[in-house]
Amino acid sequence: MKILINSLFFGLLFFCSFSQQENNSSNQIPEKQMPSSIIDSHTLSNYKDISIEHSHLNLSVDFESKLLYGSVTHTINNPTKDSVFILDTKYLSIESVSDQDGNKLDFSYGEKDDLLGDPLMVSINAKTKKVTIKYSTTTQSEALDWLNAEQTAGKEFPFMYTQGQSIFTRSWIPIQDTPGLRITYSADITVPNGMLPVMSAANPQIKNNSNTYSFEMNQPIPPYLIALAVGNLEFKKIDNRTGVYAEPNMLESSVAEFTDMGKMVDAAEELYGKYDWERFDVIVLPPSFPFGGMENPRLTFATPTIIAGDRSLVSLIAHELAHSWSGNLVTNATWNDFWLNEGFTVYFERRIMEALYGKDYTEMLALLGYQDLQEELVTLDPKMQTLKLKMKGMHPDDAMSDIAYEKGYFLLRMIENNVGREAMDSFLKKYFNDHKFQTIVTEEFLAYLEANLIKGKRELLKIDEWVYQPGLPDNCPVIECKRFINVESAIDDFMLTNTIAKLNTTEWSTHEWIHFVKNLPDSVNSNQMMLLDNAFNLSSSGNSEILAVWFERSIVSNYRTAFPFMKEFLVRVGRRKFLQPIYESLAKTEEHKAWAKDVYKEARSNYHYVSFNTIDKILE
Numbered sequence: 272m273k274i275l276i277n278s279l280f281f282g283l284l285f286f287c288s289f290s291q292q293e294n295n296s297s298n299q300i301p302e303k304q305m306p307s308s309i310i311d312s313h314t315l316s317n318y319k320d321i322s323i324e325h326s327h328l329n330l331s332v333d334f335e336s337k338l339l340y341g342s343v344t345h346t347i348n349n350p351t352k353d354s355v356f357i358l359d360t361k362y363l364s365i366e367s368v369s370d371q372d373g374n375k376l377d378f379s380y381g382e383k384d385d386l387l388g389d390p391l392m393v394s395i396n397a398k399t400k401k402v403t404i405k406y407s408t409t410t411q412s413e414a415l416d417w418l419n420a421e422q423t424a425g426k427e428f429p430f431m432y433t434q435g436q437s438i439f440t441r442s443w444i445p446i447q448d449t450p451g452l453r454i455t456y457s458a459d460i461t462v463p464n465g466m467l468p469v470m471s472a473a474n475p476q477i478k479n480n481s482n483t484y485s486f487e488m489n490q491p492i493p494p495y496l497i498a499l500a501v502g503n504l505e506f507k508k509i510d511n512r513t514g515v516y517a518e519p520n521m522l523e524s525s526v527a528e529f530t531d532m533g534k535m536v537d538a539a540e541e542l543y544g545k546y547d548w549e550r551f552d553v554i555v556l557p558p559s560f561p562f563g564g565m566e567n568p569r570l571t572f573a574t575p576t577i578i579a580g581d582r583s584l585v586s587l588i589a590h591e592l593a594h595s596w597s598g599n600l601v602t603n604a605t606w607n608d609f610w611l612n613e614g615f616t617v618y619f620e621r622r623i624m625e626a627l628y629g630k631d632y633t634e635m636l637a638l639l640g641y642q643d644l645q646e647e648l649v650t651l652d653p654k655m656q657t658l659k660l661k662m663k664g665m666h667p668d669d670a671m672s673d674i675a676y677e678k679g680y681f682l683l684r685m686i687e688n689n690v691g692r693e694a695m696d697s698f699l700k701k702y703f704n705d706h707k708f709q710t711i712v713t714e715e716f717l718a719y720l721e722a723n724l725i726k727g728k729r730e731l732l733k734i735d736e737w738v739y740q741p742g743l744p745d746n747c748p749v750i751e752c753k754r755f756i757n758v759e760s761a762i763d764d765f766m767l768t769n770t771i772a773k774l775n776t777t778e779w780s781t782h783e784w785i786h787f788v789k790n791l792p793d794s795v796n797s798n799q800m801m802l803l804d805n806a807f808n809l810s811s812s813g814n815s816e817i818l819a820v821w822f823e824r825s826i827v828s829n830y831r832t833a834f835p836f837m838k839e840f841l842v843r844v845g846r847r848k849f850l851q852p853i854y855e856s857l858a859k860t861e862e863h864k865a866w867a868k869d870v871y872k873e874a875r876s877n878y879h880y881v882s883f884n885t886i887d888k889i890l891e
């Protein structure tokens with residue numbers, strides 16, 4: 272462990288001086304000089320010396336004790352014949368370790384790290400090809416969410432799912448848990464009667480009688496993309512390569528909502544090359560899922576809060592699909608380079624949306640993203656406003672903000688504006704193809720960008736300011752959105768006349784409503800809120816995005832009529848993107864904070880670790 276920390280320190284030193292040199296020189300740096308020895312500071316494993324090539328899981332899912340138990344067998348590559356194989360673990364119970372012939376291998380734990388877990392040190396020899404670890408998860412395992420039947424849509428069967436990103440996979444599999452590694456995997460998963468397991472792999476489409484299911488993922492992926500969900504699931508196809516898994520009573524509405532999925536895959540391929548993962552299916556999870564979606568390859572995990580009945584929130588599916596290229600095919604080698612996953616994905620997502628629904632529509636998404644980014648920049652620590660992050664000692668999950676997503680997007684859009692769309696598209700197509708099934712750090716990308724697209728214009732375009740400095744450079748593109756200008760004059764009219772008579776909302780999309788609610792001035796009082804609510808039923812909207820901004824607005828205006836609806840929402844929904852701003856806003860006054868604590872008593876058990884970890888800190 273000490274060796275690892277030392278080499279990391281020198282790695283960073285080299286890396287910083289390297290960036291400095293780059294800043295001072297407009298000449299491009301040959302790719303072979305790029306730092307290829309960057310070590311991920313969020314793993315305690317020795318993945319640069321001994322690396323896993325393939326993992327086979329053999330696990331049973333026990334809903335009564337809320338545990339997974341069984342084994343994992345890692346096939347390893349040990350070119351320098353090292354004698355200690357180090358894996359990441361956190362909150363696991365290890366029973367025994369053996370090699371390919373069943374011989375027991377000695378194991379011990381290295382120094383515990385509160386953030387990163389307990390490194391498992393396994394003694395091996397030059398002949399060790401495979402290492403089998405018998406283990407079980409514990410009730411503390413952060414990746415796992417176990418739901419009682421009452422917390423599901425069908426209320427009949429329990430449900431469980433995993434969330435690996437960013438550093439949670441180690442809490443359900445002893446593994447080298449770093450995005451800097453790519454492995455293939457297979458699995459045999461045994462579940463109770465009447466339930467179906469699905470993974471980020473080739474999946475079954477119907478239940479069998481044996482209750483054991485086999486999975487293969489033959490394309491190498493980083494360990495954070497290994498994923499499992501188990502429930503009373505059924506599958507329905509949309510077309511030959513897309514379909515939906517959901518609980519039976521959610522299946523029809525989900526299929527109807529996601530009916531454009533096949534067209535999205537076609538549009539994405541048209542833009543940046545072949546879809547490399549064979550199938551693109553989506554599983555609709557129970558509402559406790561902490562994210563909008565998770566791009567687990569072949570099977571995106573999605574929140575049910577995007578099912579609005581009118582397909583108005585499907586940009587999330589475009590986002591997860593785009594990750595099939597940016598993130599899953601070309602992966603950030605460390606979490607400090609997270610923007611390479613997310614900034615590219617937001618750019619790609621909006622290009623898919625533009626191809627399907629037009630420029631006017633997509634500019635609304637871009638402008639809402641820009642506003643979120645501006646709000647974030649006001650409160651976010653400047654150290655966390657750079658695209659390239661320095662997160663050593665921090666949980667990567669705590670550093671997730673709109674910076675990686677929206678600042679990353681606007682950097683790419685600025686480059687597009689400068690070089691033209693055609694050059695941008697052929698560059699991105701080549702970038703994905705040249706780096707497929709590889710990991711990459713920011714510095715490698717910048718050298719590639721300079722060599723292949725912006726030759727000699729790195730300084731002119733302020734690329735290093737975008738990547739290494741806080742805030743937004745002055746060459747950030749300006750979004751003009753006609754549809755929002757109409758909304759803004761509607762707000763002015765409403766505030767001036769105090770009536771809704773002149774509000775012409777019949778043609779408004781979800782995004783216009785969000786813009787309207789978000790941009791109501793702070794002086795809007797609870798009578799005016801009541802007027803809007805009575806006319807448009809905003810407190811009981813079926814659209815979660817509109818609800819979330821409406822509740823935030825209701826807190827500011829102390830519009831108490833909305834509070835019972837807000838409570839129902841907070842207890843039912845576990846998506847952190849909605850919860851965090853609502854609880855933050857409630858925590859601003861003593862009265863609201865007391866109310867929030869009361870609600871949280873009931874709600875907390877419905878949230879995944881990712882969410883309650885964030886909310887605990889807000890309400891403490």
Ligand SMILES: [Zn+2]
Nearest residue numbers: 590594613616
């Ligand atoms: Zn994403």
